[in-house]
Amino acid sequence: MSQASEPADPEVEMEREIEHDEFDPIGTLVLIAIYFLIISALWIFMYFIEFLGRPTPMVV
Amino acid sequence: MAVFAERYPSDAKVVRMALGSSFVALFLGGLMGLIQALHRTGYLRIIDDSTYYTVLTLHGVALVLLFTIFFLVGFFHWAVVDSLDRTSESTRFTQLWYALMSLGAAMSSVTILGGFVGEVDVSADVLYTFYTPLEAHPLFYAGLAMFLVGTWLAGVDWFRSWYNWKQSHGGERTPLRTFMVLTTMLMWYLATFGVAAAVLVFILPWTLGLVDTVNPLLTRTLFWFFGHPVVYFWLMPVYMLWYVILPKLAGGRLFSDPLARIVFVLFLILSVPTGIHHQYLDPGIAEGFKFLATSNTMFLLLPSLLTAFTVVASLEHGARQRGGTGYVGWLRALPWRKPAFTGMALAGLMFAAAGFSGMVNAGLNLNYLVHNTLWVPGHFHLTVGTAVALSFMASTYWFLPKITGREIFSRRLGLAQVLTWFFGMVLMSNAMHRAGVGGVPRRTADPTYEGVEFTSVLGNINELRLQIALGGVILSLSLVLFFTHLLLSWFDIGTSRQATADSIPPALSGPENAPKVLENLQLWSGIAIVLVLLTYVLPIAAIVSGNGWFGSVEHPAGMVEPIWLLALDIGRQHLAVMV
Amino acid sequence: MEIHRYEKLWFGAALVLIVGFIATVVYGAAGVGISMVDDDGGTIDPNNVTDHPKFEQTGLHEAEGDDADYEASVIARRFIFQGADPLEVPENSVITFYITSPDVVHGFKIVDTNANTMVIPGQVTEMTVEFDEPGEYGILCSEFCGAGHENMAGQLTVVPEEEWGGLGGDS
Numbered sequence: 095m096s097q098a099s100e101p102a103d104p105e106v107e108m109e110r111e112i113e114h115d116e117f118d119p120i121g122t123l124v125l126i127a128i129y130f131l132i133i134s135a136l137w138i139f140m141y142f143i144e145f146l147g148r149p150t151p152m153v154v
Numbered sequence: 155m156a157v158f159a160e161r162y163p164s165d166a167k168v169v170r171m172a173l174g175s176s177f178v179a180l181f182l183g184g185l186m187g188l189i190q191a192l193h194r195t196g197y198l199r200i201i202d203d204s205t206y207y208t209v210l211t212l213h214g215v216a217l218v219l220l221f222t223i224f225f226l227v228g229f230f231h232w233a234v235v236d237s238l239d240r241t242s243e244s245t246r247f248t249q250l251w252y253a254l255m256s257l258g259a260a261m262s263s264v265t266i267l268g269g270f271v272g273e274v275d276v277s278a279d280v281l282y283t284f285y286t287p288l289e290a291h292p293l294f295y296a297g298l299a300m301f302l303v304g305t306w307l308a309g310v311d312w313f314r315s316w317y318n319w320k321q322s323h324g325g326e327r328t329p330l331r332t333f334m335v336l337t338t339m340l341m342w343y344l345a346t347f348g349v350a351a352a353v354l355v356f357i358l359p360w361t362l363g364l365v366d367t368v369n370p371l372l373t374r375t376l377f378w379f380f381g382h383p384v385v386y387f388w389l390m391p392v393y394m395l396w397y398v399i400l401p402k403l404a405g406g407r408l409f410s411d412p413l414a415r416i417v418f419v420l421f422l423i424l425s426v427p428t429g430i431h432h433q434y435l436d437p438g439i440a441e442g443f444k445f446l447a448t449s450n451t452m453f454l455l456l457p458s459l460l461t462a463f464t465v466v467a468s469l470e471h472g473a474r475q476r477g478g479t480g481y482v483g484w485l486r487a488l489p490w491r492k493p494a495f496t497g498m499a500l501a502g503l504m505f506a507a508a509g510f511s512g513m514v515n516a517g518l519n520l521n522y523l524v525h526n527t528l529w530v531p532g533h534f535h536l537t538v539g540t541a542v543a544l545s546f547m548a549s550t551y552w553f554l555p556k557i558t559g560r561e562i563f564s565r566r567l568g569l570a571q572v573l574t575w576f577f578g579m580v581l582m583s584n585a586m587h588r589a590g591v592g593g594v595p596r597r598t599a600d601p602t603y604e605g606v607e608f609t610s611v612l613g614n615i616n617e618l619r620l621q622i623a624l625g626g627v628i629l630s631l632s633l634v635l636f637f638t639h640l641l642l643s644w645f646d647i648g649t650s651r652q653a654t655a656d657s658i659p660p661a662l663s664g665p666e667n668a669p670k671v672l673e674n675l676q677l678w679s680g681i682a683i684v685l686v687l688l689t690y691v692l693p694i695a696a697i698v699s700g701n702g703w704f705g706s707v708e709h710p711a712g713m714v715e716p717i718w719l720l721a722l723d724i725g726r727q728h729l730a731v732m733v
Numbered sequence: 734m735e736i737h738r739y740e741k742l743w744f745g746a747a748l749v750l751i752v753g754f755i756a757t758v759v760y761g762a763a764g765v766g767i768s769m770v771d772d773d774g775g776t777i778d779p780n781n782v783t784d785h786p787k788f789e790q791t792g793l794h795e796a797e798g799d800d801a802d803y804e805a806s807v808i809a810r811r812f813i814f815q816g817a818d819p820l821e822v823p824e825n826s827v828i829t830f831y832i833t834s835p836d837v838v839h840g841f842k843i844v845d846t847n848a849n850t851m852v853i854p855g856q857v858t859e860m861t862v863e864f865d866e867p868g869e870y871g872i873l874c875s876e877f878c879g880a881g882h883e884n885m886a887g888q889l890t891v892v893p894e895e896e897w898g899g900l901g902g903d904s
Contacts, residue, residue, distance in 0.1 A: 108405060108475055108476065109475060109476055109477040110475060110477075111475065112471060112474055112475050113662065114409075114662035114663050114735075117471055117474070117662065118737075118739075119409070119463075119466075119467035119470050119471070119737065119739055120481060120739070121466075121470045121473075121480070121481055121482060121484050121485075122463060122466040122467040122470050122739065123739045123742070123743070124481045124482060125466055125482070126462060126463055126466065126743055126746075127746075129462070129506060130746055130750070132510075133509070133510045133513070133750070134750070134753075136510055137510075137513065137514075137753075137754065137757070140514055140520065140523070140591075141517070141520055141757055141761070144523060144591055144611075145519075145520050145522070145523045145847065146761075146765065148523075148845065148846050148847050149843075149846040149847065149848065149862050149863060149864055149865065149866075150519075150522060150765075150767050150846070150847040150848075150862065151522065151767065151768050151769075151770065151847065151848060151850075151860045151861060151862050152766050152767060152768055152827075152861055152862065152863065153766045153767070153768040153861075154768075154800035154801055154827065154829070154861045203880070203883055204880030204881070206883075207877060207879075207880060207882070210877075279879075279880070281877055285837075285838045285876075287836070287837050287838075287854065288837055288838075288877075288878075288879070369855065370837075370838055370853050370854050370855060371853050371855060371856055374838070374853070409737075410736070410737075410740075413736070413740070433851075434769060434770075435769075435770050435849060435850045435851050436770065436851045436853060436856075437770055437771070437772065437774050437850070437851065437852075437853060437856040437857060437858040437859070438771075438772050438774075438776070438853065438855075438856040439771060439772060440771050440772050441762075441768075441769045441771045444769055444771070445762075448755065448758060449755055452751045452754050452755050453751060455747070455750070455751055456747055456748075456751065459743070459747040459750070460740075460743075460744065460747065463739075463740055463743045464740070467737075467739075467740075513754060516754075517754060517757070517758050518758040518761070518762070518769065519758055519761045519762060519767040519769060520757075520758065520761070522767075522847035522848075522849050523847055523849075525842075525849050525875070526840050526842065526849070526875035526876060527842075527875070593842070593844045593845060595840075595842065595873050595874075595875045596875075597875075597876065597877045597882075598877070598882060598883045599882075599883045600883040601883070603871050603873060603886045604886075605869060605871060605888065606844055606871030606873070606886070608844065609845070663735055667735060696772065700772075700775075700776040700855075700856075701776055701855045701856075705854075705855055706778060706779060706780060706855065707779050707780075707854045707855060708780070
């Protein structure tokens with residue numbers, strides 16, 4: 095296992111170090127909320143408009 | 155500390171060979187893809203319609219089985235050796251599994267290539283799903299079986315290293331990368347049981363004439379028992395790349411090590427009992443079993459959705475450490491000039507889109523809309539064709555120096571390559587999805603029919619046709635860039651700069667926060683097996699009680715009975731006499 | 734083990750998505766009445782398909798029960814759809830299809846509809862669909878079945894009610 099003490103990547107210029115407890119991934123929350131809305135809308139479109147709008151095998 | 159290639163030269167050599175095989179398959183499969191994209195859209199036809207299916211078989215087998223699996227065994231071998239910090243227990247054994255895989259791959263590939271040569275009676279125009287009673291030369295199935303056995307032994311190799319590592323590291327948590335490899339391999343052992351049974355018990359004896367008939371629904375069900383989890387076999391190494399390498403390239407740290415472990419355990423448990431969702435429209439399987447597959451598959455979304463959060467959060471961590479600010483403004487602070495980073499991040503973005511089309515595929519009755527249309531290859535060109543293929547290619551820019559000891563040739567060239575792949579696939583796969591909703595079928599040399607007009611609210615069919623062809627050309631261009639770059643970097647032609655060693659930073663929330671029970675691989679394997687039994691015993695019992703284990707389908711009329719290679723023919727007669 | 738509150742939030746949202754997807758397909762089955770192709774068609778001897786009562790004659794015939802108006806028997810074989818080339822049905826009729834294959838696996842897809850199924854030797858596919866819109870619908874083989882697969886097609890013609898001459902009539 096690689097040692098944690100040496101630089102992870104010598105090329106990365108680091109401005110500050112942020113630890114777990116001081117990190118609030120608000121940007122991630124924003125992106126993932128957008129994703130949630132997009133797939134919900136697409137699902138409704140695919141199921142209720144594209145799919146249910148056509149003749150479909152039915153229970154008789 | 156020295157790079158991997160210097161610390162573990164014999165292991166690095168096997169990793170290089172595995173990657174080499176992988177890229178040969180990528181080249182072959184990619185070339186076939188170009189021929190197909192131009193043929194089925196009608197822009198350029200250099201082959202007959204009947205040869206199209208030879209091309210398609212090679213495209214499928216070379217890319218989804220050989221390219222992906224050769225790459226991942228190489229990558230896994232590195233992951234185990236590097237994270238346990240010990241060379242493989244026996245170099246001979248490592249070479250043995252690689253040799254078995256290579257020999258098997260060569261056997262199957264040669265058989266498929268036989269389809270191009272009319273004079274020899276060896277072919278395998280059965281596509282990579284080889285649904286019986288389509289029939290390939292026995293060498294095709296034997297090669298696949300040998301390839302599989304090779305991957306099984308690779309798993310044995312890694313479990314052996316881990317077992318011995320534990321003897322001297324009692325009480326320590328298994329390093330994350332090794333944990334990921336082991337859970338993936340356990341899933342693989344379970345998954346390959348299906349295809350091994352299909353090939354060894356039913357299909358090979360039938361093609362060799364030892365049994366007369368076959369049950370197509372049974373072999374098909376056994377194929378999909380394997381056919382869905384195999385996608386997780388490709389995907390889990392990609393998840394490893396996204397969890398372990400991507401945050402580091404972004405200048406951050408993995409957000410949560412325990413969560414990564416939970417995700418891999420969920421994949422071990424849920425990957426296999428989902429295969430019936432490929433058979434929603436099959437007769438002979440009751441609706442209740444199909445619904446069970448739906449709910450299992452939908453819950454399998456969970457580890458992927460959790461991964462989306464954890465990986466993006468790890469990137470955000472890197473971006474903020476590099477000075478990024480704002481709700482979305484931090485995205486600008488990511489290292490977009492690094493080809494390895496950009497390629498893997500774009501692959502992840504495409505996987506998010508693939509997630510949606512996968513949800514549609516999994517949606518039981520909704521499957522009527524898209525089943526066997528171009529939507530489906532549209533979907534898996536985003537998953538295996540981008541999430542996996544682009545991540546593998548992009549990670550090569552980071553990974554190759556580790557195993558050759560030399561830096562790559564040019565970042566700019568690498569960046570151009572990953573971007574062209576991304577744009578090519580955006581064109582091709584979005585058009586395939588939309589054409590599929592319009593009803594255009596997959597797996598055909600010529601999707602035009604007299605009096606049939608495909609219409610889609612999602613786009614004009616001619617425009618979609620053009621996008622598919624154009625996408626295929628751009629993707630081929632990307633492959634040309636990739637192989638050029640690879641040759642320049644690999645063989646000391648364009649670069650001789652020594653690679654610098656780097657390390658993988660620890661996770662923000664480390665393994666010590668993971669519940670101990672996660673290490674109990676027996677427990678998780680046990681649960682996985684129980685779930686598989688619950689999902690598969692009853693449908694398989696129903697199929698067998700309907701048509702019998704060996705069915706009643708002979709070698710169908712109209713199928714040209716191949717004159718096998720003489721030696722094989724004699725062998726078969728001997729065997730038949732003995733049986 | 735610590736989990737960030739945003740991550741817990743997303744975990745909840747992911748469960749909502751999953752449950753929402755499952756709820757949608759359950760609504761499709763129980764609310765709308767969509768039926769999956771299943772084992773209702775039973776099995777068949779693939780070497781003697783015409784011995785099966787449903788396949789003594791291909792094409793359209795009166796339905797046996799009250800569930801559908803007509804039954805259509807189709808034998809999918811390399812590289813034709815026997816009984817569906819073309820198949821004429823009146824508009825607003827409920828048709829139960831019986832489809833089987835004496836050779837290899839085929840697909841049966843009626844373009845512009847959700848009538849889409851696999852045809853597997855040894856199995857009988859049973860599928861009931863109502864056709865409201867008069868018109869011509871292409872039928873395609875949607876699974877690779879050998880060299881020539883790309884030519885395997887049939888046709889369904891939904892005839893306007895006033896032009897329908899009955900079974901065997903001229904329309």
